[in-house]
Amino acid sequence: MSTIWKKLKDKRYREEYATAMLKRMIPYQTRAIRKKRGMSQAELAEAAKVTQGVISRAEDPDYGNLTLTTIGKIAAGYDLAAIIRFVPFSELVRYSENTTEQEFAEMPTFVQQETPKQKKNESIIHGLQGTGNAGNGREIDEDVFGSLGLWALKGQGQGEGMEMPI
Amino acid sequence: MGKIWQFFDYYPDESGCPIRDWYKAQTVEVQARFDATVDTLEITEDWENPQLRSFGVLERKPEHAGLSQVKFYVLGKNAKKTHYRAVGRWRKEAKEFIFLTGFKKDGRSPVPPNALDEAARLLKALEEQRGEIHEHNLEETEG
Numbered sequence: 129m130s131t132i133w134k135k136l137k138d139k140r141y142r143e144e145y146a147t148a149m150l151k152r153m154i155p156y157q158t159r160a161i162r163k164k165r166g167m168s169q170a171e172l173a174e175a176a177k178v179t180q181g182v183i184s185r186a187e188d189p190d191y192g193n194l195t196l197t198t199i200g201k202i203a204a205g206y207d208l209a210a211i212i213r214f215v216p217f218s219e220l221v222r223y224s225e226n227t228t229e230q231e232f233a234e235m236p237t238f239v240q241q242e243t244p245k246q247k248k249n250e251s252i253i254h255g256l257q258g259t260g261n262a263g264n265g266r267e268i269d270e271d272v273f274g275s276l277g278l279w280a281l282k283g284q285g286q287g288e289g290m291e292m293p294i
Numbered sequence: 295m296g297k298i299w300q301f302f303d304y305y306p307d308e309s310g311c312p313i314r315d316w317y318k319a320q321t322v323e324v325q326a327r328f329d330a331t332v333d334t335l336e337i338t339e340d341w342e343n344p345q346l347r348s349f350g351v352l353e354r355k356p357e358h359a360g361l362s363q364v365k366f367y368v369l370g371k372n373a374k375k376t377h378y379r380a381v382g383r384w385r386k387e388a389k390e391f392i393f394l395t396g397f398k399k400d401g402r403s404p405v406p407p408n409a410l411d412e413a414a415r416l417l418k419a420l421e422e423q424r425g426e427i428h429e430h431n432l433e434e435t436e437g
Contacts, residue, residue, distance in 0.1 A: 135325070135326075138322050140322045141322040141323075141325060142326075144322065144323045145330055148330030148331070149334075152334045156334050156337070189331075189334065189347065190348070190367065224333050226296060229296075229338070229339050
């Protein structure tokens with residue numbers, strides 16, 4: 129059992145610890161991502177459409193009054209999404225023990241994630257059109273299963289609803 | 295594990311561990327804030343970033359040379375901040391921080407008033423290789 133887990137048995141302790149980590153980890157991430165991307169505060173401020181003062185405060189773990197709107201703007205400035213979830217304390221412990229700055233260096237923007245996939249999609253579409261497997265006039269859409277490597281063929285007649293692994 | 299920095303506690307002699315004694319004397323709120331500050335510093339690469347207010351090197355007085363501090367505060371009634379410091383030796387090249395003792399701030403003054411002098415005395419003993427350093431763990435081990 130980890131040291132922190134023993135301490136969390138005290139309700140007042142875990143309330144305070146969770147609040148402190150919530151307030152500290154967003155400034156930590158904001159600073160770490162900016163640093164890993166080699167951006168200045170001014171550059172991030174411009175990308176996030178806020179002032180440099182807002183970025184400065186957002187990176188201050190002692191500020192503690194960040195709004196969701198500001199967090200959303202900073203995420204947009206990085207072309208990332210931000211989520212805040214309620215989690216059990218076991219997940220907080222895992223998060224606190226396993227987080228590293230390195231993972232922020234490798235965090236891709238939407239564009240970086242999208243570009244290779246689009247190329248892959250195009251080759252699949254071309255391949256299907258070439259062989260006629262999709263049938264005349266059928267559309268090929270990536271749905272939520274796209275990220276799992278599954279494709280749905282939409283259309284009429286043969287092949288309707290068929291899923292094709294890629 | 296992704297820890298960049300390692301923390302230690304200094305045990306100057308058999309009588310105990312000053313940072314542990316200080317920690318045990320704090321409320322759970324102060325303990326939790328301190329632990330959260332340490333947990334985030336452990337994974338923060340650059341402690342010299344001016345935006346990082348959780349750490350500072352004591353530079354004003356020559357008698358406190360070599361001391362650094364982990365800084366945090368607790369919000370009390372009416373959102374009043376009470377500031378705390380855990381003082382120690384920071385070794386950037388070794389990526390380590392050794393806790394010596396802690397104190398509360400009352401304005402610009404430490405409570406107890408001799409806390410920084412005591413920290414300097416402990417630092418001298420540490421540098422003379424007296425006592426022991428243990429991996430940072432302020433959890434009760436007895437009972």
